[in-house]
Amino acid sequence: MIGIVGYGSYLPRFRIRADDIARQWGRDPETVKRGLLLKEKTVPGPDEDTITISVEAARNALKRADIEPGEIGSLYIGSESHPYAVKPSGTVVAEVLGITPEVHIADYEFACKAGTEAMFVAYSQVKAELVKYAMAIGADTSQGAPGDALEFSASAGGSAFIFGREKVIAEVIDTYSYATDTADFWRREGAFYPLHGGRFTGAPAYFKHILGAGRAILKKSNLKPEDFKYAVFHMPNGKFPLSAGKRLGFKREQLEPGWIVPTMGNTYSGSSPTGFSATLDIAKPGDLILLVSFGSGAGSDAFIFKVTERIEQVRDRAQKVQEMLSREPIYLDYGQYAKFRGKIIMNE
Amino acid sequence: MPTPRYTREIPQRYRLEANKCKNCGRISFPPRQICPHCGGRNFERTRLSDQGKIVTFTTIRVAPTQYSSQVPYSIAIVELNEGVRITTQVVDCKPEDLGVGKPVKIVFRKMYPEGKTGIICYGYKAVLV
Ligand SMILES: [Zn+2]
Numbered sequence: 350m351i352g353i354v355g356y357g358s359y360l361p362r363f364r365i366r367a368d369d370i371a372r373q374w375g376r377d378p379e380t381v382k383r384g385l386l387l388k389e390k391t392v393p394g395p396d397e398d399t400i401t402i403s404v405e406a407a408r409n410a411l412k413r414a415d416i417e418p419g420e421i422g423s424l425y426i427g428s429e430s431h432p433y434a435v436k437p438s439g440t441v442v443a444e445v446l447g448i449t450p451e452v453h454i455a456d457y458e459f460a461c462k463a464g465t466e467a468m469f470v471a472y473s474q475v476k477a478e479l480v481k482y483a484m485a486i487g488a489d490t491s492q493g494a495p496g497d498a499l500e501f502s503a504s505a506g507g508s509a510f511i512f513g514r515e516k517v518i519a520e521v522i523d524t525y526s527y528a529t530d531t532a533d534f535w536r537r538e539g540a541f542y543p544l545h546g547g548r549f550t551g552a553p554a555y556f557k558h559i560l561g562a563g564r565a566i567l568k569k570s571n572l573k574p575e576d577f578k579y580a581v582f583h584m585p586n587g588k589f590p591l592s593a594g595k596r597l598g599f600k601r602e603q604l605e606p607g608w609i610v611p612t613m614g615n616t617y618s619g620s621s622p623t624g625f626s627a628t629l630d631i632a633k634p635g636d637l638i639l640l641v642s643f644g645s646g647a648g649s650d651a652f653i654f655k656v657t658e659r660i661e662q663v664r665d666r667a668q669k670v671q672e673m674l675s676r677e678p679i680y681l682d683y684g685q686y687a688k689f690r691g692k693i694i695m696n697e
Numbered sequence: 698m699p700t701p702r703y704t705r706e707i708p709q710r711y712r713l714e715a716n717k718c719k720n721c722g723r724i725s726f727p728p729r730q731i732c733p734h735c736g737g738r739n740f741e742r743t744r745l746s747d748q749g750k751i752v753t754f755t756t757i758r759v760a761p762t763q764y765s766s767q768v769p770y771s772i773a774i775v776e777l778n779e780g781v782r783i784t785t786q787v788v789d790c791k792p793e794d795l796g797v798g799k800p801v802k803i804v805f806r807k808m809y810p811e812g813k814t815g816i817i818c819y820g821y822k823a824v825l826v
Pocket residue numbers: 718719720721722723732733734735736737
């Protein structure tokens with residue numbers, strides 16, 4: 350059996366409310382919140398980035414896995430906000446975990462899909478019997494341009510998953526990937542904020558790929574929406590995943606545990622992986638879970654997992670996603686938020 | 698901080714690796730070549746716990762340039778479970794949240810970047826539990 354042997358997440362403690370962003374730019378808060386189904390989002394502390402978030406998520410994943418960290422043979426981090434343009438995030442994380450030098454490391458990028466990309470490769474490495482255990486992390490501290498719709502959603506957080514053959518808590522039943530060249534969202538080298546195609550990000554981008562991957566993996570695995578206990582879709586805002594789920598034939602209660610975007614925001618590469626982590630927090634042995642990511646550019650990775658008995662033994666060893674979301678958040682006003690995110694021009 | 702020194706200090710800064718004296722059993726952190734207690738020169742590597750409590754603390758209101766945007770912030774002496782004391786920033790809280798004896802957890806954070814183009818230095822800080 351190949352699957353996940355440990356999982357863990359990390360979300361920063363700082364938040365900004367959608368109301369405060371809306372007021373800053375003269376938008377009506379109620380209209381924005383209703384339109385995007387977003388209430389607030391996580392904000393990284395001034396000393397947090399994709400590397401520090403990855404470390405904390407990885408530590409939580411290790412707490413839930415009965416393995417020696419040194420047995421991890423591959424470490425992959427997917428992010429669109431790697432702190433360096435040239436110098437891997439993975440080497441720092443591996444050094445903190447104490448798993449160097451005998452480890453294969455790679456940083457991945459594919460907008461919001463980079464996290465599941467890392468999961469896909471980690472799973473493949475274990476399946477090919479190249480390594481005993483492989484760790485995959487999806488983490489981001491993404492930026493939306495001031496006043497842009499993305500500023501209401503772009504947040505910070507991440508999740509880590511260790512794949513292996515022994516002591517599995519969620520078996521991989523099937524995988525499927527779907528990708529085309531679609532210019533729905535991009536950031537050129539050196540540009541501080543990304544650009545996007547507005548309405549073009551919907552039907553020809555998000556929905557085409559999520560629905561394409563979702564329908565294909567259901568067909569490939571010969572499963573129907575009602576066979577699943579839960580489903581998680583990438584969450585660029587509150588509305589898109591609910592709409593995608595409905596169009597694929599899933600009911601609201603199947604989506605609910607992983608639909609954490611209203612209070613977390615869009616953690617990009619950490620979005621659907623953290624929704625999946627929140628779902629594992631409450632899943633029962635035997636449950637089937639569908640996970641479909643989406644990354645602009647564009648593509649989707651789909652996974653079907655089957656939860657095993659072992660999950661009951663390990664899930665309380667680390668903090669759960671809902672606990673991180675509700676643990677005394679520290680709210681920032683827009684000025685503090687702009688300072689934290691480096692949006693204020695300073696003297697050298 | 699010059700890059701070679703940063704690289705050399707990775708074990709202590711990233712993993713809280715300390716030296717345990719094979720002669721008297723006491724732990725030195727940061728690791729030393731000669732035991733400050735008995736003069737011993739034989740050590741075994743040990744990793745310190747990520748749990749501890751605040752021994753004393755202070756609030757920084759006038760900071761060095763690298764930290765000036767973070768004021769006011771707190772620096773504490775934290776005693777880890779092994780009895781080793783470290784000086785560290787306590788983050789994700791207001792200065793008034795701190796107190797002597799309060800439990801903390803050690804986390805991995807950015808310390809500072811070397812200007813706009815240099816390396817980013819990482820290390821340990823504490824958060825309240
Ligand atoms: Zn000694």
